[in-house]
Amino acid sequence: MDSFTNIFTNIANGFGIAGTPENLMYGMIGVLLGTAVGVLPGLGPAVAISLLLPITFGMEPISAFIMFGGIYYGAMYGGAMTAILVNTPGCSSSVVTTFDGHPLAKKGRAGTALITAIIGSFIGGTFATLMLMLIAPALVELSLIFGPPEYFSLMLLALVMVATIGDNSLVKSLFATFLGIGIAMIGIDMQTGTARLTFGLPELYSGINIVLAGIGLFAVGESLWVLSGQENKDNSQFDTSESKLSMSSTEWVRSGFAWCRGTIIGFFAGILPGSGGTIAAFMAYGVEKKLSKHPEKFGHGAVEGVAAPEAANNAAAGGSMVPLLALGIPGSATTAVMLVAFQMYGLQPGPLLFQNSGDLVWGLIASLYIANILLVLINVPLIGVWSKLLKVPSGLLYSSVIVFSILGAYSLKGSISDTIIVFVLGLLAFTLRRFNFPIAPVLLGVVLGPLIEQEFRRSLSISTGDYSIFFTRPVAVTFLVIIALSILSTIVKQLRKTKT
Amino acid sequence: MLFWVSLFIPTFHAIANEQVVEQWQPEYPLVITVPSNPGGGWDQLGRFLQRSIIQEKLSPVSIEVVNKGGAGGIIALAELVSTFDGNPYKLMVTGFGMTGATIMHNSEFNLQSTTPIARLTGEFQAIGVPYDSPYKNLDDLMQAFKVNPKSIIWGGGSAGGADHLFVNLLADKLGVNAQDINYVAYTGGGEATAALMGGQVSAGISGYSEWGGVVDAKRVRLLGISSESRTVHPDIATFVEVGIDIVFQNWRAIVAAPNITDDQRQYLIELISNARNSKTWQDIVKRNNWQDSFLIGDEFTQFIIEDRQQTRRIVELSGLGAGGEGYAYIGPYFFPYIAGGGLLLCSLFLLIGHYNNRQETNPVASDSISIKSLNKFYLSSLTIALYLVSLAYIGFIYTTPIFIPVISRILGSTSSKRDIIVGAILTVLITIVFENFLNVIVP
Numbered sequence: 001m002d003s004f005t006n007i008f009t010n011i012a013n014g015f016g017i018a019g020t021p022e023n024l025m026y027g028m029i030g031v032l033l034g035t036a037v038g039v040l041p042g043l044g045p046a047v048a049i050s051l052l053l054p055i056t057f058g059m060e061p062i063s064a065f066i067m068f069g070g071i072y073y074g075a076m077y078g079g080a081m082t083a084i085l086v087n088t089p090g091c092s093s094s095v096v097t098t099f100d101g102h103p104l105a106k107k108g109r110a111g112t113a114l115i116t117a118i119i120g121s122f123i124g125g126t127f128a129t130l131m132l133m134l135i136a137p138a139l140v141e142l143s144l145i146f147g148p149p150e151y152f153s154l155m156l157l158a159l160v161m162v163a164t165i166g167d168n169s170l171v172k173s174l175f176a177t178f179l180g181i182g183i184a185m186i187g188i189d190m191q192t193g194t195a196r197l198t199f200g201l202p203e204l205y206s207g208i209n210i211v212l213a214g215i216g217l218f219a220v221g222e223s224l225w226v227l228s229g230q231e232n233k234d235n236s237q238f239d240t241s242e243s244k245l246s247m248s249s250t251e252w253v254r255s256g257f258a259w260c261r262g263t264i265i266g267f268f269a270g271i272l273p274g275s276g277g278t279i280a281a282f283m284a285y286g287v288e289k290k291l292s293k294h295p296e297k298f299g300h301g302a303v304e305g306v307a308a309p310e311a312a313n314n315a316a317a318g319g320s321m322v323p324l325l326a327l328g329i330p331g332s333a334t335t336a337v338m339l340v341a342f343q344m345y346g347l348q349p350g351p352l353l354f355q356n357s358g359d360l361v362w363g364l365i366a367s368l369y370i371a372n373i374l375l376v377l378i379n380v381p382l383i384g385v386w387s388k389l390l391k392v393p394s395g396l397l398y399s400s401v402i403v404f405s406i407l408g409a410y411s412l413k414g415s416i417s418d419t420i421i422v423f424v425l426g427l428l429a430f431t432l433r434r435f436n437f438p439i440a441p442v443l444l445g446v447v448l449g450p451l452i453e454q455e456f457r458r459s460l461s462i463s464t465g466d467y468s469i470f471f472t473r474p475v476a477v478t479f480l481v482i483i484a485l486s487i488l489s490t491i492v493k494q495l496r497k498t499k500t
Numbered sequence: 501m502l503f504w505v506s507l508f509i510p511t512f513h514a515i516a517n518e519q520v521v522e523q524w525q526p527e528y529p530l531v532i533t534v535p536s537n538p539g540g541g542w543d544q545l546g547r548f549l550q551r552s553i554i555q556e557k558l559s560p561v562s563i564e565v566v567n568k569g570g571a572g573g574i575i576a577l578a579e580l581v582s583t584f585d586g587n588p589y590k591l592m593v594t595g596f597g598m599t600g601a602t603i604m605h606n607s608e609f610n611l612q613s614t615t616p617i618a619r620l621t622g623e624f625q626a627i628g629v630p631y632d633s634p635y636k637n638l639d640d641l642m643q644a645f646k647v648n649p650k651s652i653i654w655g656g657g658s659a660g661g662a663d664h665l666f667v668n669l670l671a672d673k674l675g676v677n678a679q680d681i682n683y684v685a686y687t688g689g690g691e692a693t694a695a696l697m698g699g700q701v702s703a704g705i706s707g708y709s710e711w712g713g714v715v716d717a718k719r720v721r722l723l724g725i726s727s728e729s730r731t732v733h734p735d736i737a738t739f740v741e742v743g744i745d746i747v748f749q750n751w752r753a754i755v756a757a758p759n760i761t762d763d764q765r766q767y768l769i770e771l772i773s774n775a776r777n778s779k780t781w782q783d784i785v786k787r788n789n790w791q792d793s794f795l796i797g798d799e800f801t802q803f804i805i806e807d808r809q810q811t812r813r814i815v816e817l818s819g820l821g822a823g824g825e826g827y828a829y830i831g832p833y834f835f836p837y838i839a840g841g842g843l844l845l846c847s848l849f850l851l852i853g854h855y856n857n858r859q860e861t862n863p864v865a866s867d868s869i870s871i872k873s874l875n876k877f878y879l880s881s882l883t884i885a886l887y888l889v890s891l892a893y894i895g896f897i898y899t900t901p902i903f904i905p906v907i908s909r910i911l912g913s914t915s916s917k918r919d920i921i922v923g924a925i926l927t928v929l930i931t932i933v934f935e936n937f938l939n940v941i942v943p
């Protein structure tokens with residue numbers, strides 16, 4: 001009990017430090033900036049924070065961190081906004097949000113989708129911060145149990161669980177998944193340094209990462225789809241009147257469960273270094289669909305399909321702060337940049353940070369809460385404004401989407417070759433859609449493929465080539481058994497289907 | 501837009517700065533290319549250097565930093581050497597990693613093709629073990645590695661990087677065969693550290709400054725450091741002490757384009773030297789736990805040549821040079837084959853399914869696309885392709901105002917006048933936002 005009162009006084013203290021008007025202003029700037037970079041394809045929170053680093057040099061550490069927190073959470077939400085409204089996710093972690101968010105918008109319920117996304121983001125972020133405050137060190141110890149075999153089996157589980165997300169045929173989904181894995185193999189292999197599938201082009205050495213794949217397959221692909229007149233983009237069908245902003249009571253209940261499940265999944269995915277928001281969102285969506293009584297509604301505008309992934313990616317953002325603060329281990333690109341920021345202020349994240357700079361840590365945790373609240377306060381009133389985006393004539397809207405996509409791809413490395421990669425991926429996405437292949441599994445392959453590969457090879461490197469490493473570690477075995485069962489059940493279901 | 505900004509700032513600074521007039525003075529902004537994506541060691545060096553120069557008002561012109569990542573930096577290197585040949589306004593951050601990458605990938609260019617300006621910082625490599633590891637000192641670990649190399653599982657950064665090459669160097673000095681090294685590559689120091697603490701690997705290798713908090717918290721014990729003497733930390737043994745002749749620094753430096761004049765080179769060396777001597781820079785070096793390994797002029801040029809020779813030897817030892825596949829239990833092509841095989845299998849199933857369907861019923865026609873919309877697709881793809889090409893050769897500012905109305909037209913917009921106006925306004929807005937706020941120079 002004593003420790004809890006301690007936490008209470010500490011956090012109250014933290015709010016005192018973080019809650020000055022000046023800091024609130026920095027938080028607000030952060031949220032706005034984060035939302036903006038989230039909306040722009042290609043630019044993510046990591047880039048935004050690293051660009052701000054030199055500027056924040058002279059600021060109080062806590063002011064800088066409240067701004068970074070705002071950027072991190074804001075970006076997660078900003079990506080969802082474009083995902084829902086124009087079917088072009090601004091960040092890779094919002095790709096999943098397009099599955100149901102955009103169908104909702106098409107039904108004229110963009111407001112509902114945005115509301116459930118914002119509240120989901122808030123719940124995810126707040127819960128993660130709460131956990132960070134209460135049990136961060138214990139959780140980190142738990143996450144250290146995860147070695148390459150555990151990661152391998154977990155990622156494989158995620159792939160198996162989610163590969164069947166769409167309504168399309170299983171074979172087509174598998175085809176798309178393998179295609180994604182193949183695309184991800186392009187570039188320099190981490191374990192050996194060999195340049196693979198690059199056809200001798202140095203431009204391909206750094207490979208096609210999630211960001212490029214997200215922009216190409218979704219933003220450019222969607223634009224091409226619309227441009228060729230595949231969808232009647234008469235925007236008048238989007239009814240954005242204020243009355244439709246609200247959700248029905250059953251939708252609140254459905255969203256409520258989805259938020260909670262998404263938050264928990266996202267938080268744990270965030271703690272594990274190297275996993276992160278995109279995987280968290282995919283897994284949350286997969287779980288929602290598996291648990292739902294109406295799985296057929298997914299992909300056609302189910303609120304759970306927006307609520308869960310959005311809660312998950314923000315919870316993952318919060319979760320990745322746990323290893324950063326508790327051990328000084330960055331689990332994502334964004335936290336890696338934040339680590340640099342800590343070091344710039346002469347602070348060393350880790351167990352001793354809580355003892356040495358307690359004020360700062362509690363101020364930081366308080367600032368994460370504040371950033372979350374600001375996210376809601378700033379963005380809820382803006383929902384109506386953003387929904388107006390749909391009133392922009394489609395010609396101008398999609399030509400801007402293409403321009404932003406190309407610039408976003410260009411901004412990653414300042415190279416024209418990346419814009420060409422994005423364009424080619426867009427063509428690929430169009431072709432796949434034309435022949436009724438789903439696109440999402442391609443991205444899933446790009447995200448999970450390299451993780452599965454690297455962890456598999458790391459495992460065998462550690463065991464010096466002995467495959468039994470996968471079957472002698474309890475956590476890994478558990479995941480592998482679940483995978484086997486899930487594959488079996490799918491086969492049984494398919495067989496029953498064909499019989500009847 | 502660019503020119504307006506750049507011409508304004510120089511006059512302002514020239515007044516503020518009463519330097520002895522050099523024979524050559526820059527008239528346009530200097531551009532520092534960072535050959536990696538934002539957030540790494542090179543990026544920090546470039547940005548903090550920019551900060552020092554601006555803060556201390558050392559340059560009459562403004563300083564810009566651009567990121568051009570990819571292939572261990574050899575893409576930025578190729579640009580500097582070929583496109584910017586003789587251009588005194590282009591500087592590039594470089595370091596040990598780039599030397600390694602140029603050797604590993606048989607790059608056409610190397611650092612000797614550039615004009616070396618100054619080596620700025622260095623970082624010693626340090627070896628850490630879990631705090632409860634059976635290896636309590638460097639000698640124990642090195643003996644174990646020497647006697648039974650496969651029993652030590654090393655965790656560090658990606659293959660061919662400083663961490664990996666350092667382990668190979670170590671093996672070489674100990675007489676261990678490179679094929680027996682059990683090295684597990686991780687994306688970054690953080691993941692490798694987590695693996696070390698979780699006991700997944702037996703020893704970790706990383707830059708000294710990256711270890712930080714876990715050492716103070718007694719989770720990791722640092723056994724060895726690659727410095728000459730115990731200057732960095734009194735408790736960490738050097739390799740020299742245990743009889744292994746290794747002194748190693750992961751150095752970072754600034755180089756300029758080839759074929760610039762001596763005056764220009766002299767000016768740039770002076771500028772970087774002044775920045776390095778400034779209080780701002782010294783402060784930054786301290787805060788980041790870097791080593792100040794300043795070296796300029798011909799000595800630096802000589803260093804680059806020697807470093808390359810030594811690095812080439814290690815890279816070749818590690819089996820990575822000249823397209824070698826290195827040593828790993830599962831080769832680099834195992835998974836690409838799985839993906840390829842999966843694709844083939846699925847295609848086969850789809851073909852069979854398609855064939856069966858055709859015998860039963862007609863193909864589902866409702867899903868297929870009308871000729872008209874396909875034509876539209878070709879038209880818009882062609883427009884985008886043209887846009888990309890002209891982006892590279894003509895530039896963003898001129899092509900975008902044309903591109904937007906054209907695409908809009910394809911989508912059936914009827915008001916061309918509105919589209920043209922919006923396109924122009926949007927282009928200007930995007931340019932301002934990207935260049936001034938997001939620090940991205942549009943093509």
